[in-house]
Amino acid sequence: MRQKIVAGNWKMNNTLDEGLKLTSEIINMISDEVRGDVTVVLAPSFVHLTRVKSLIKDTKKVHLAAQNCSEHTSGAYTGEVSAPMLASVGVEYVIIGHSERREYFNETNEQLARKVDIALANDLIPIFCCGEALEVRENGLYHEFVCNQVKDSLFHLHDDQFSKVVIAYEPIWAIGTGKTASSDQAQEMHATLREYIGERYGTDIAEKTPILYGGSCKPDNAKELFACKDVDGGLIGGASLKSRDFTDIIKSF
Numbered sequence: 001m002r003q004k005i006v007a008g009n010w011k012m013n014n015t016l017d018e019g020l021k022l023t024s025e026i027i028n029m030i031s032d033e034v035r036g037d038v039t040v041v042l043a044p045s046f047v048h049l050t051r052v053k054s055l056i057k058d059t060k061k062v063h064l065a066a067q068n069c070s071e072h073t074s075g076a077y078t079g080e081v082s083a084p085m086l087a088s089v090g091v092e093y094v095i096i097g098h099s100e101r102r103e104y105f106n107e108t109n110e111q112l113a114r115k116v117d118i119a120l121a122n123d124l125i126p127i128f129c130c131g132e133a134l135e136v137r138e139n140g141l142y143h144e145f146v147c148n149q150v151k152d153s154l155f156h157l158h159d160d161q162f163s164k165v166v167i168a169y170e171p172i173w174a175i176g177t178g179k180t181a182s183s184d185q186a187q188e189m190h191a192t193l194r195e196y197i198g199e200r201y202g203t204d205i206a207e208k209t210p211i212l213y214g215g216s217c218k219p220d221n222a223k224e225l226f227a228c229k230d231v232d233g234g235l236i237g238g239a240s241l242k243s244r245d246f247t248d249i250i251k252s253f
């Protein structure tokens with residue numbers, strides 16, 4: 001059985017008080033009712049990581065992610081946050097290659113490959129994001145586009161390294177637009193990715209790789225998306241900022 005994961009990407013939202021309140025509400029709401037095999041991950045901003053960590057550290061169900069890390073280990077990179085720094089405050093996962101980082105901060109597949117390496121070297125689990133823009137979807141070349149993102153940033157990894165990676169398929173046209181991919185569209189892309197991973201790493205590893213869906217995932221569509229054979233959970237943006245919506249999504253499994 002593949003690991004099921006629901007991760008909340010808070011992006012650049014929430015003051016400290018708001019983030020702590022949201023975290024406490026989520027902890028309380030999921031206490032008894034969430035399936036044991038669902039891993040819940042919260043990705044607050046860097047400045048809130050340590051405080052959120054102190055709230056979640058006694059629960060086994062909620063884990064901590066950062067939204068990004070530097071491709072460098074240390075040094076004169078003003079404003080950057082390194083993977084060793086994240087590991088040292090108890091972060092377990094790191095989102096790498098979100099489409100907003102690719103678009104607004106010009107992150108390239110090659111740079112993301114270096115971030116993945118440095119995350120793994122520091123025992124952080126990369127949640128590697130991929131996904132196509134609307135024009136790529138419409139010109140029909142989205143399979144090649146998304147598979148190339150995965151190849152260029154991940155396929156240099158050895159089997160044991162790749163086995164630690166979580167993938168998030170987030171079609172850009174569905175992010176924050178309210179226009180989710182249909183369950184058929186999500187399943188099709190997830191199955192393509194799994195097959196492509198299988199060609200490189202073999203069926204065993206491909207079958208164990210969690211592939212999350214992201215893009216306007218909400219309580220009213222999560223059940224249908226999560227029921228797809230190759231959808232192993234979600235990377236949730238807007239709906240992760242409301243405790244009720246986020247926990248309803250978690251309970252959709």
Ligand SMILES: O=C(CO)COP(=O)(O)O
Nearest residue numbers: 009175176215216237238
């Ligand atoms: O980008 C996302 C998660 O990383 C998805 O955002 P929305 O759920 O707001 O569409």
